[in-house]
Amino acid sequence: MKFGLFYELSTPRPFTTENQRAVIENAIEQTVLADELGFSSVWCVEHHFLEEYSHSSCPDMFLTAVARETKNLRLGFGIGTCVPAMHSPIRWAEKAAFLDLLSNGRVEFGTGRSSTWNELGGFNANVDDTKRSWDEYCRVIPKMWTEERFSHQGTYFSMPERCILPKPMQEPHPPLWVAVTAPGTEFDAADRGMGALILSIADVERNIPRIQEYRARIRRCEPVGSFVNDQVAIANWMYCHPDDAFAVQRGDELVSTFGYMAGQTVEVSEAYPANNYSALGLLGSLRPDPNSPDAKKPVASGLCFGDPEHISDTVARWEAAGADHLIFMIQAREHLPQQDVLDSLRLFASEVMPRFSGASRKAAVSA
Amino acid sequence: MSGTPELLYGQRAAASVAVNPAALDTAATETVVIENAEILYVLYEVPMQAALAALPVALHPSIPAIYGMTFVRARDAALGPFELAWCGIACRTGIKPRHFIQAAYSASATAREFFAARYGFACQEAAVSLRETFDRVRGTVVTGDAMLLDVAITDAIPLVGAGALIKYSPALNATRVNGQAALVQLEAAYDFKRVLRGRPGLAAFDGGGLGDAALRPTQPIAGSFAICDLHLMPARFQVDIATPAEAGGASRIQR
Numbered sequence: 001m002k003f004g005l006f007y008e009l010s011t012p013r014p015f016t017t018e019n020q021r022a023v024i025e026n027a028i029e030q031t032v033l034a035d036e037l038g039f040s041s042v043w044c045v046e047h048h049f050l051e052e053y054s055h056s057s058c059p060d061m062f063l064t065a066v067a068r069e070t071k072n073l074r075l076g077f078g079i080g081t082c083v084p085a086m087h088s089p090i091r092w093a094e095k096a097a098f099l100d101l102l103s104n105g106r107v108e109f110g111t112g113r114s115s116t117w118n119e120l121g122g123f124n125a126n127v128d129d130t131k132r133s134w135d136e137y138c139r140v141i142p143k144m145w146t147e148e149r150f151s152h153q154g155t156y157f158s159m160p161e162r163c164i165l166p167k168p169m170q171e172p173h174p175p176l177w178v179a180v181t182a183p184g185t186e187f188d189a190a191d192r193g194m195g196a197l198i199l200s201i202a203d204v205e206r207n208i209p210r211i212q213e214y215r216a217r218i219r220r221c222e223p224v225g226s227f228v229n230d231q232v233a234i235a236n237w238m239y240c241h242p243d244d245a246f247a248v249q250r251g252d253e254l255v256s257t258f259g260y261m262a263g264q265t266v267e268v269s270e271a272y273p274a275n276n277y278s279a280l281g282l283l284g285s286l287r288p289d290p291n292s293p294d295a296k297k298p299v300a301s302g303l304c305f306g307d308p309e310h311i312s313d314t315v316a317r318w319e320a321a322g323a324d325h326l327i328f329m330i331q332a333r334e335h336l337p338q339q340d341v342l343d344s345l346r347l348f349a350s351e352v353m354p355r356f357s358g359a360s361r362k363a364a365v366s367a
Numbered sequence: 368m369s370g371t372p373e374l375l376y377g378q379r380a381a382a383s384v385a386v387n388p389a390a391l392d393t394a395a396t397e398t399v400v401i402e403n404a405e406i407l408y409v410l411y412e413v414p415m416q417a418a419l420a421a422l423p424v425a426l427h428p429s430i431p432a433i434y435g436m437t438f439v440r441a442r443d444a445a446l447g448p449f450e451l452a453w454c455g456i457a458c459r460t461g462i463k464p465r466h467f468i469q470a471a472y473s474a475s476a477t478a479r480e481f482f483a484a485r486y487g488f489a490c491q492e493a494a495v496s497l498r499e500t501f502d503r504v505r506g507t508v509v510t511g512d513a514m515l516l517d518v519a520i521t522d523a524i525p526l527v528g529a530g531a532l533i534k535y536s537p538a539l540n541a542t543r544v545n546g547q548a549a550l551v552q553l554e555a556a557y558d559f560k561r562v563l564r565g566r567p568g569l570a571a572f573d574g575g576g577l578g579d580a581a582l583r584p585t586q587p588i589a590g591s592f593a594i595c596d597l598h599l600m601p602a603r604f605q606v607d608i609a610t611p612a613e614a615g616g617a618s619r620i621q622r
Contacts, residue, residue, distance in 0.1 A: 012373070013373035013374070013375065014373055049430075049431075050430075051375070051430050052375075117431070117588065118430060118431060121412075121431070121586070121588065122431075259461075259462050260374070260427075260462070260613070262462065263427065263459050263461065263462025263463075264375065264427050264428065264429060264430045264459060265429075265430060266429050266430065266431065266433065266457070266464075269534050270429075270457075270464050270534055270536065271410055271433065271588050271589060272564075272588060272589040273526055273530065273532075273533050273534075273562070273564045273589060273591050274526075274530060274564070275526060275527070275528060275529070275530030276530075277530075278529050278530040278532065
């Protein structure tokens with residue numbers, strides 16, 4: 001099991017220079033510590049116009065800053081939006097390759113298509129085409145990295161022959177991922193030989209079928225890249241503290257804060273009826289029981305809140321479910337003091353991570 | 368960075384919210400089914416500041432601010448045939464999308480009384496029309512000689528398979544429940560038979576006549592037309608108007 005950090009860069013009102021800078025600088029400080037503690041990756045979302053919820057409009061720039069402050073952390077685009085109104089695939093290929101060189105080959109390239117009217121409407125994107133444009137982007141970007149010169153006549157993107165530069169450092173190219181929120185997207189990931197970056201604020205058991213189906217399906221994939229990335233990463237939450245009840249309470253506050261922010265966004269399915277957005281998105285998992293909206297929703301058992309023992313149990317269940325990575329959100333709108341976040345990372349690294357390291361596992365098996 | 372963060376609530380004082388004086392019928396228990404109901408549902412973006420000014424503190428806005436126009440036509444129902452229209456601002460209680468209703472209209476006295484008693488709609492008498500023609504689905508609201516609202520969808524395409532549904536945001540009305548002012552939610556379920564999505568267009572929009580001139584549609588989002596069996600169930604939840612959204616939320620109506 002590998003562990004990483006996941007950043008939305010949620011920002012409290014008012015959006016002052018002080019508040020905005022603090023969010024970014026605190027996040028970078030956390031990644032530097034995480035690198036020293038042995039975490040394996042940092043991922044950064046791309047979002048636009050999502051007030052409070054995410055001010056991370058330029059994940060490539062955040063990851064570049066992290067790259068220059070760290071040595072080992074893998075640097076994940078979580079995700080780059082593959083929608084023509086927002087990005088050309090050329091620019092994604094260039095940015096990811098450039099960062100790969102800057103970071104000595106540490107890029108993980110996540111892809112997706114956005115699920116909010118805030119973003120797609122804000123860019124005047126064609127909502128009906130996002131799944132198809134995402135598919136085309138996934139197929140051309142690896143070729144831009146691996147072919148000396150590239151040309152393409154497609155549906156959503158065309159270009160004459162050019163040498164797209166720079167080329168990435170990793171051979172043959174950085175691993176490819178897909179953000180998986182709506183049910184069924186794990187099939188899209190598997191069919192294309194891409195890693196599944198599953199956004200889950202739910203119980204472990206609810207994710208077991210989709211992980212199993214992903215594993216079964218990817219065996220028959222036709223990879224869009226030059227190799228199959230058959231990894232499953234779960235984007236999750238973590239707050240670790242010696243006092244289990246206190247940690248669970250703080251974790252609940254983080255999720256509630258996240259829900260408040262996410263709730264104000266407009267999911268595509270709320271505003272624009274479309275076949276490619278008919279499934280319930282991330283917000284569904286945050287909503288209370290429709291038959292009892294005044295009832296407090298319990299903290300999902302898959303979230304890593306608690307003392308080291310409690311979290312270790314949760315991580316073990318994720319591992320048994322087939323997850324390869326747990327990627328943690330550790331803050332929400334700066335709800336927690338920075339020192340508490342850093343202390344949580346240290347406690348997790350000292351008390352939980354060793355139980356899931358490869359060396360520990362080998363020793364356990366040998367014994 | 369320190370202190371309590373600012374949160375985005377509606378800015379309207381609870382005392383200035385127009386509350387339907389008709390009391391909610393908390394004794395109602397039966398579900399009324401309207402077979403083959405026709406529903407036109409059109410969404411536009413509106414200026415955020417106008418939405419914030421119109422929403423009470425009990426509600427979060429949606430971002431971006433959205434204005435919804437809904438028309439319902441029942442050709443043959445237990446209430447008799449009726450056409451009903453309502454307009455509202457997209458909002459949140461907790462994280463569930465709802466529409467805070469600004470105005471509602473019907474020519475049918477029976478429908479006005481039913482929707483007021485069951486869900487707190489403060490329906491005004493007006494000529495409401497919902498018609499599907501060869502190239503559009505059009506909804507109008509006329510009071511006297513004044514065209515308050517004339518909205519249509521064109522270039523409609525059918526939505527099929529798993530996508531053949533509309534996720535309506537339930538209407539939320541300011542009304543009186545057990546003697547207290549409260550926001551009450553339309554409690555409805557839909558069995559869809561036919562669903563179209565089209566490009567919205569406004570031929571007339573009298574903001575002042577509809578209750579708030581500042582709520583000026585700016586950007587069309589989408590419109591839909593559906594034929595469905597509409598299940599109107601007893602209202603279940605209420606929201607206190609005066610309690611800020613972060614501390615409030617929905618609670619069960621005491622019967």
